[in-house]
Amino acid sequence: MISVEKPGVLTTVQDVGRDGHYHIGMPPSGAMDQYAHAAANYLVGNDADAATLEMTYQGCDLRFGEDAVVALAGADMTPTLNDEPIPTWEAVAVEAGDELSLQYATDGARTYLAVAGGVDVEPLMGSRSTYTLIGLGGHEGRPLQAGDELSIGDPPGRSADLVGSRVDDEHVPEYADKSAIRIVLGLCDYRLTEESKAELCKAEWTVTPEADRVGYRLDGPDLDFVPREQPFGAGTDPSNVVDLGYPVGSIQVPQQPIVLMRDAVTGGGYATVGTVVSADRGLLAQRRTHQTVTFEDVSLEDALDARTRNEAALEAIRSSLE
Amino acid sequence: MYERPTLNRTATGRNMTEETTITAPMPGVFYRRSDPDEAPFVEKGDRVEAGDVVCLVGVMKNFHEITADAAGVVGEILVEDEAPIEAGQELVRLTSE
Known part of the structure; x- marks a missing residue:
């Protein structure tokens, strides 16, 4: 279980998207940055289609109710675990009772938090993604609020072995606005x-x-x-x-x-x-x-x-x- | 409107008073009033209580209330109304007793 203490500006549950319904007017939703979403998932031993938390501009404060392996990828929001800085693009072990806290984005706009086993909300039309405009999918179809509690899926057996693994620098993108x-x-x-x-x-x-x-x-x-x-x-x-x-x-x-x-x-x-x-x-x-x-x-x-x-x-x- | 954002503050102790600066927790547009026809939330010299709204930041089609987290007196307002701001930018000085 993950408890949301502070939800940030806009945090939603997202995955690879709700594909296959475009013809009825249903957009895919899903992680805006699929690369960072997938990398975060791989770091904790998940497949790319596990649900992550997408945080925009300002991250959240989360309390873990159980031991877990997590990874943050995407924008740098100066993350801390129990007030100690932790790296991004790296698998990190958290223990029951730990508080993960993020600030505002200094490089990039969106950060993805993957947790081994994935964020376990009920899939809707084949996806756990949140589509906030009409309020479906994800956690109650809306951005997270303080007091929300999120279940974690069964973690893959090898997740614990991945703690400390990181994405090679050559595969960590730059978010500066120079490139076309x-x-x-x-x-x-x-x-x-x-x-x-x-x-x-x-x-x-x-x-x-x-x-x-x-x-x-x-x-x-x-x-x-x-x-x-x-x-x-x-x-x-x-x-x-x-x-x-x-x-x-x-x-x-x-x-x-x-x-x-x-x-x-x-x-x-x-x-x-x-x-x-x-x-x-x-x-x-x-x-x-x-x-x-x-x-x-x-x-x-x-x-x-x-x-x-x-x-x-x-x-x-x-x-x-x- | 979502949950009120966290404030990041820098504090400098000075005798019995403490000056803090409210900084923007997100990029967007700085608003001093809830509506163009309304009076500003605060003016320099106003006394505010903890939780009082001092300004709004508009981003992603939402307006986020920025509040004082301690009672005090409003000092310099560092940004023009409706100016674009970056996350971390200093917005309003506050002197608490």
Whole structure:
């Protein structure tokens, strides 16, 4: 049992996501940074699909009611165990009665706490992820509150042997906002003028305070649309198109761009002019409000290559812990 | 609105009074009032009790109340209303007796 003493700003139970229901309008939810989520799980001997706690901007204070093996991966929130600093990206033993305490994120935005055996909430439609907008999944469909109690699943037998194991430095990502976030242009980039298409990938965008699990709203230069006759079925705004399914990670431009994240609406009538490649979505999710984002457009082949290399890095982490 | 966030404080002992600084537990936008038409939560020189709201931080479409955790007198307010702030930034000085 884990007791929540202070819940932080926004802490939810998340896993690999509620896939397979997009067609009925159900977004996947799940950990915004799947890389850090999986790494934390591997460190404690779990499979990647075990549920972790996703803490945003400010971590929580938790009291453990039983011995456990835990790992933190993602943003650095200066974690302590009974007031003693503990490392991130490393498996740590906790004893019944211990207090794990986190502060605010100094590098990155989201931290994942994995516990051997996983956070054991009831799965819903094949996932333990929380979708807060309509209040389903996770712990009572909502962010954690003080006084909540979470069950821990049966820990894998080898978890105790993993205490002290850590992720190689070469596989620990940097969350500084210098590196470009890669996108593939489309499906509706034809709506932008050539100048605005170039501007999208040249401008320095700023993450606005509204950015959350639903979407990352960005602030920057105005984008211009190609003049056109309003098509049958599309709205009157120049950014409107005939309704289409929105890819996860797609960038819509009602005016300022919004990158649709894992809790976003699944379709609608805004032009989506590009899509953040899967390998970089977690890095975008680690950008904090007021940080900058630049986009780099890459080919589909490059995007798939980035995905393969991302998966290989996670596999290297997993196999290093066997 | 979720649970009130933890405050991080730096304290300097000085005779019978203690000056503390309330810092932001999260990045976002600093608000001195609950509504543009309302008076600010606190002004310099106001006396506050523990638990009184001194400002809000808006982030992820929620407003988080930042409260005094001890009684005291409000000193310098270090940030402009509606200014963007970073986690850890000093917001309001407070002198307690």
